[in-house]
Amino acid sequence: MAKLYHVPLSPFCRKVRLVLAEKKIEVELAEERYWEQDPDFLRRNPAAKVPVLKMDGRTMAESAAICEYIEETNPEPPLLPRKPEARYEVRRIVGWFDDKFHHEVTSKLLYERVNKKVMKTGFPDSGNVKAGAKAIKYHLDYMAWLLDHRRWLAGDTMTLADFAAAAHLSSLDYISDVDWNRQEAVKDWYAKIKSRPAFRAILADQVPGFPPPAHYADLDF
Structure with missing residues (x-):
């Protein structure tokens, strides 16, 4: 195993x-x-x-x-498309979340609110938290723009791009740092992806000292 x-x-x-x-x-x-x-x-x-x-x-x-x-x-079910241009778009969006979103949002919210306490490295920096709370609005709007033009973030099928985005947003949702009412398209996308069997273990996560909000594991929000 x-x-x-x-x-x-x-x-x-x-x-x-x-x-x-x-x-x-x-x-x-x-x-x-x-x-x-x-x-x-x-x-x-x-x-x-x-x-x-x-x-x-x-x-x-x-x-x-x-x-x-x-x-x-393990190519089935596929999470990367076959065509080079489609694979590029998936990798671009994965990079967006693992680089830009991580730097501007995840590191400013999750790391300040949770990691510092767990690692015993001090208290949250309020400036970073404010910057992260502001930046996530831009990213949610960008996701909504993408979803206006396609069914999933990188195209018409679910891909690794959706899992990369959902990984970041689910971590932030655990500490109630996502405004799901800002963009209905993003909320619908997340409800769809978090209802997949692959999400079950993640929704069952419990971090000592940080209980999740009631809606975290609710498939209907």
């Missing part, structure tokens, strides 16, 4: 978990306090980052590379 070293609210870990679940690949989850830089974990990934996936006799790091490895070795 595959084994994933993860942190429950990490969007990068959640993205990998969603892909594994969608492909119906059984995986053992091992929560890893990577910031403590345990020597055993550093041997698995000297970068001291999660996720780390042990699968097929390999130990793999970096969520984007892991997801594409899973896709290539």
Whole structure:
């Protein structure tokens, strides 16, 4: 069985978990306090980052590379289109969320509100929190614009792009930092994706000291 070293609210870990679940690949989850830089974990990934996936006799790091490895070795159901231009668009949107959205929103809200307390590195920076709360509005509007032109974020079928976005938004939704009433199209998209069987384990996550809001696991909000 595959084994994933993860942190429950990490969007990068959640993205990998969603892909594994969608492909119906059984995986053992091992929560890893990577910031403590345990020597055993550093041997698995000297970068001291999660996720780390042990699968097929390999130990793999970096969520984007892991997801594409899973896709290539387990092509059904497909999460990347066949045509190069369509694959480009999926990768572009994955990059958008894992780079731009992560830098402007996730790191400003989730990391300030949760990670600092868990890692015992201080109190939330109110300036960062305000900046993240402002930036997420722009990103939700951009998602709504995309969904005005297509059924899913990268095209007419669900792809890795949707899982990347949902991984970030679900982590933020756990701490009530997503205004689902801002864009109805985004709310409908998220309701559709979080009702998938692949989402069940994520919606069951519980982080000590941080109870989720009542709507978090409600498929109908």
